[in-house]
Amino acid sequence: QVVLTQSPSASASLGASVKITCTRTGGHNSDSYAIAWHQKQPEKGPRFLMRVTGEGIHDKADGTPDRFSGSSSGPDHYLTISGLQSEDEADYYCQTWASDSVIFGGGTRLTVL
Amino acid sequence: QVTLRASGPALVKPTQTLTLTCTFSGFSLNLDGMCVSWIRQPPGKALEWLARIDWDDDKHYNPSRKTRLTISKETSKKQVVLTLTNVDPGDTATYYCARTARCVDGDCFCDPNWIDPWGQGTLVIVSS
Numbered sequence: 211q212v213v214l215t216q217s218p219s220a221s222a223s224l225g226a227s228v229k230i231t232c233t234r235t236g237g238h239n240s241d242s243y244a245i246a247w248h249q250k251q252p253e254k255g256p257r258f259l260m261r262v263t264g265e266g267i268h269d270k271a272d273g274t275p276d277r278f279s280g281s282s283s284g285p286d287h288y289l290t291i292s293g294l295q296s297e298d299e300a301d302y303y304c305q306t307w308a309s310d311s312v313i314f315g316g317g318t319r320l321t322v323l
Numbered sequence: 324q325v326t327l328r329a330s331g332p333a334l335v336k337p338t339q340t341l342t343l344t345c346t347f348s349g350f351s352l353n354l355d356g357m358c359v360s361w362i363r364q365p366p367g368k369a370l371e372w373l374a375r376i377d378w379d380d381d382k383h384y385n386p387s388r389k390t391r392l393t394i395s396k397e398t399s400k401k402q403v404v405l406t407l408t409n410v411d412p413g414d415t416a417t418y419y420c421a422r423t424a425r426c427v428d429g430d431c432f433c434d435p436n437w438i439d440p441w442g443q444g445t446l447v448i449v450s451s
Contacts, residue, residue, distance in 0.1 A: 244436045245436070246436045246437065246438065248370070248438070248441075250364075250370075255419060255441045255442065255443055255444050256362075256364075256370065256419065256421075256441045257440075257441065258421075258437070258438055258439035258440065258441065261434075261436045261437055271439050303369065303370050305370075305372075305436070305438070306436065307435035307436050309386075310383055311372065311383070311385055311386055312360065312362075312372035312375070312385075312435050312438075313372070314369055314370040314371065314372065315369070316369045317369045317370070
């Protein structure tokens with residue numbers, strides 16, 4: 211069974227960069243899994259940011275700013291946000307599809323200092 | 324413009340059946356490759372995927388909730404309906420529906436890793 215593990219929290223200063231990690235465990239042929247990233251701002255619905263293939267190629271949604279990027283290295287998947295802005299303060303969820311089911315990570319709460 | 328909106332009762336009693344409706348616009352669930360999912364978020368907790376229905380009426384459920392869930396579509400009304408039986412306070416959550424397909428130049432491909440866009444959610448409280 212595939213599980214996605216995220217650190218509960220992260221923080222970085224305004225204008226800095228931050229890398230949010232999502233680690234996949236379980237399943238088989240792990241390198242072939244794609245990961246998606248979603249943003250959940252306070253009092254708003256979730257927003258899809260991008261999909262990152264198992265090869266680390268990211269495919270962004272229309273409207274996702276260029277300062278958001280995704281990458282992968284084996285079971286670890288990363289969402290990097292550069293030039294942090296105050297509106298980036300949100301919960302970030304990784305997500306994948308495995309065994310005919312969508313699986314979400316526990317989410318990372320990003321604080322912009 | 325693609326929009327989705329979840330609606331349903333704000334308060335449901337334990338053991339009752341919860342019926343939620345997703346009303347969408349800007350696309351057709353008749354279109355090959357189109358899919359719609361339901362996802363929820365209990366207060367203070369993570370997102371949880373519940374179910375997906377595809378253009379060809381294929382249905383997929385969260386294995387841990389499968390026995391209590393039914394998803395269906397009313398294509399002419401542009402609606403997707405989710406029912407959850409025998410609710411308890413643990414089902415208190417904001418429920419969202421979302422298109423689950425990537426559309427490029429009019430061609431759509433159902434993709435469980437492309438949940439976009441999400442609709443406006445509806446908060447359901449289960450309490451006696």
